[in-house]
Amino acid sequence: DAGVIQSPRHEVTEMGQEVTLRCKPISGHNSLFWYRQTMMRGLELLIYFNNNVPIDDSGMPEDRFSAKMPNASFSTLKIQPSEPRDSAVYFCASSLRLDTQYFGAGTRLSVL
Amino acid sequence: DAKTTQPPSMDCAEGRAANLPCNHSTISGNEYVYWYRQIHSQGPQYIIHGLKNNETNEMASLIITEDRKSSTLILPHATLRDTAVYYCIVRPSYNFNKFYFGSGTKLNVKP
Numbered sequence: 147d148a149g150v151i152q153s154p155r156h157e158v159t160e161m162g163q164e165v166t167l168r169c170k171p172i173s174g175h176n177s178l179f180w181y182r183q184t185m186m187r188g189l190e191l192l193i194y195f196n197n198n199v200p201i202d203d204s205g206m207p208e209d210r211f212s213a214k215m216p217n218a219s220f221s222t223l224k225i226q227p228s229e230p231r232d233s234a235v236y237f238c239a240s241s242l243r244l245d246t247q248y249f250g251a252g253t254r255l256s257v258l
Numbered sequence: 259d260a261k262t263t264q265p266p267s268m269d270c271a272e273g274r275a276a277n278l279p280c281n282h283s284t285i286s287g288n289e290y291v292y293w294y295r296q297i298h299s300q301g302p303q304y305i306i307h308g309l310k311n312n313e314t315n316e317m318a319s320l321i322i323t324e325d326r327k328s329s330t331l332i333l334p335h336a337t338l339r340d341t342a343v344y345y346c347i348v349r350p351s352y353n354f355n356k357f358y359f360g361s362g363t364k365l366n367v368k369p
Contacts, residue, residue, distance in 0.1 A: 150301075189302070189359040237301050246292075247357065249301030 150250035152238050158256045164226040167253045170219055171240030179247060180213055180223050181237040189237070195221065228257045262346045267364040270340075276333040278363050280346030283327045290349045291322060292357070293331045295342040302345065302359070305331065336367045 151170040159165055171178050179194040193203040195215045203213070210229070215221040225232055235254050239247040263281040270276040282291065292307040306313055306320045308329075313320045319332040333340055343362040 188361060191357065239301075246304050246307065248304060252301050 150238055150240050150248055152236075152250035152253050154253060155251065156254045156256075158258065159228055160258050161229055162227045163257075164224065165228045165232075165255060165257075167223040167236050167238075167255070169221045169223070169238030169250060171221070171238070172242075172248055173219070175240035175242045175248075176218065177241045177243070177247075178215060178221050179239040179241070180221070181239065181249075182234045183237060183252075184234045192223070225255075228255075230257045233257050261358070262348055262360055264344075264346050264360065264363045266361065267366065269366045269368060270333075270336045272338060272367055272369050273335055276336040276340065276365055276367070278331040278333075278344050278346075278365065279328065280330070281328045282346070282348045285326050285348050287326075291320070291326075291329050292347040292349055293318070293320065294345045294347065294359070295340075296345070296362070297339075297342040305344075307349075336365075338367050338369065341365060341367045 150172055153168045157165060177194060177196050180192040181189050182192055183189045190205055192205040193213045194201055198215045198218060211225055213223045223236060233256050235252045237249050237252045239249040241247045290307050290309050293305040294302040295305055296302045306315055306318050308320045308322055310322060312322060320329060322329045343364050345359045345362040347357050347359060
């Protein structure tokens, strides 16, 4: 298996623009997680899905952030409008039956 | 949530065993201890997990004390590629998805 695949690996955008991050979980996994990592706050869970349904979005910082999982093999994290403080590395992870989480390589987002 | 305490950094000579400690004194009886590592610019990588018994896999060994208040991750023969931040995580029994990563231990493997 190719593991969790995230795209793009790097994203540079200007403040106010919409940003969409993509994730393909490991085939057969039924839980998907979005994390954000910064130097100041470390690795934080933003939201997770179980069987394509959002279960806990308490970590989503504000309404500018939204996440969807239209099917078992694809998820997006959208930021609209983006702000410089959103600059971070965003990780996607997946697991089978809420077991061990396996992470993707991450998307490094820079908002200028 | 049961929090963990780890030293911020450790050094280890290449080829020697690396022993990374973790304190989790408030752990509950059915909460698992997980270890992940993060090599620079990569996503966190699962290493091993356990509940009460010691565990071993191809990457490492996990030693959990009898009272479960602490554990040690052992890399038997550290290589330069093992240089990374190692996270000890207690997985809450009430919410399996709340992985709190903390600050971790930066392991520096030196030639």
